[in-house]
Amino acid sequence: MPNQNGRVFGLTFLCPILDDETLQISHDLQIRDYLATLPTDERSPFALAPGTHVARLVVMDDVIYVGMPAHEEHLASKYLVFETNTDADLPGYLRTLFDAIPQHIDAVWSHCTGYPGTADFDKLLAYMKACQIPTTFFFAAVNDKSVTETLLALQTQRAVAEFITTHQGMAPAQLQREFLEFYQALQSLPCPAAGGKLPRRVIKTGGHNE
């Protein structure tokens, strides 16, 4: 079944980008410019939209002709590619985006052909359905766990590692007492914020490990 693997959904959209020769800065470049400024940490729009495992936005200008014997082909327009792995199906996830980050949806998709805006959820859903393509194979970063379960598991892993480093070698009775206290405290911790934990990677990093 496309678009779903266990409890995780993989959604892919190809949204044609507006072509307006009268603009000084074309719509596709305006999307690129906006995407380049988005934070990747807990302030990322997709960290603010609950249930997002990963999300990727790519501007695809055209297919690249790689030389003979490839057949030279071109796209009818430029496209915005939106791929995401989420805990909800399209209506559910779109509702999340609609509620959590409407300003970002508008800022990006207002450069796309036929985008109805965020005033009417049903129109937005119809638009995204029209742009959706079946996703049959997608990045599986988690073992069928929700984003919340994953974030809590990572928090538990870090806390347990910290507990072990500070308690190793302790007398069994005291260790058990402190572990029970630790366990209680861990249960009451809130779920950590989503978002990248590493420093922002600048565009000009250069080089690659192929």
Add this chain to the structure above:
Amino acid sequence: MSKLNATDVQGFVLRGYNMPHARFCFLHFQNAAAGRHLVAQLLGSITTGQLWDNGKPQSTLNIAFTFKGLTALELPLATLISFPDEFQQGMKDRASILGDIGKNSPEHWDALWRGADIHAWVAIHALTPETLEAQFAQLNAIISATGNIHLLGSQDAAALVIDGKLSTKEHFGYTDGFGNPDYLGVCRNTQPGQGKLLPDGTWAPLATGELLLGYADEAGELPVAPVPHILAANGTFMVYRKLHENVGTFRAFLDEWGARYGAGDAAAKEKLASKFIGRWQDGTPIELSPDAPDPSIVADPNRNTDFKFGNDLSGSRCPVGAHVRRVHPRDAFGFNGKLVDRRRITRRGMPYGPQVDPTTPQDPATLDSTDRGVVFMALNASLSRQFEFVQQQWISYGNDAHLGNEKDLLLGTHLPGEKFSIQGDTNPANPPLFCANLPNFVELRGGDYFFLPSITALAMIAMELVDPR
């Protein structure tokens, strides 16, 4: 099979000279003509890979250039821009990728590496201090006669003497220098464990193109190399890193955690030290002999690198994060070790600085502040695919080994909150240990990326014959 013309390859590339004394000289060319003239003058003295049928020479001479050096030599622009990005950038500009942050960042390097641009590395290896000085005097005479060449500084290195004998130990006490890969066509007795693992469990030499430019690599492709081909062929790229060793910090850390490991006695401390690296301090691989050093293994080239991790995925013999396992995971990641064949480097390191006197106790601060460590030099066809990958992914990160953000204990640049995991031992008296409050044992004091050309390429540079068309 690749056939090498060993007389066209600099000897330093094809073999570790195993000479106890070395001096690495760093030069700046005032102008291109002077640089070319110097290369021409040195050309006949450069040590090649030709076999030493009449025994070792008294000393050797080799040369390599930074990208700024090749620019100063006025190689054609079309040639210069064909060098790989990371070489053009140089090691300073790759600091964020290499994890050279904090005290290891370039603004803290030795003055030599923060001053005028280093254009060339000229290496002298010698059998005795006298022959080293004699070769250096000759080099100096040529530099003076050439004019407009500045010797910016030099770095001496020397094998440590243990019990009156030359050793391959470094200042922390570990025996170093095992496990350089074998390559097709390189005339050397192949050793099990030294090349790539085959599906039947035996070892075979790596493709020549993993070391030398101009030959097929493990993907069956020619490595990314500058044009023209003849400039690149038989050459390679070298990493030079001056790694200061905080011996006092290392000893204090080993004392502190050794007391909490196993029985907490001297034997436990020795065992813990072996867990950091994956070898006992005498060089015995703990994968082969986890309970005690075994000199017979160290002495046997057919055994001292012949081990795998596939049957020790839990790390009970050799910890998953031990140094030798990180930098050469062998079959630890499955697929018969195929995932590591394009990540191998050849090392040519040597200790520098005064040897720690075992008879005179010194305080940790003095041990730390003394200028001593290891001159780490590594050779590979692709700096980004080989050295940088190992440094970034396997030294400074642990995800491939399922260790999350953990780093190599001794080489990693540690931040507050990091830990180092040692899995439980085969001996139940040694449960898992998690070392915390990790200090920085090693500090980077300078370095760069160099191109080590073939003899033909050196002649072309000297004669201004490099033609990218």
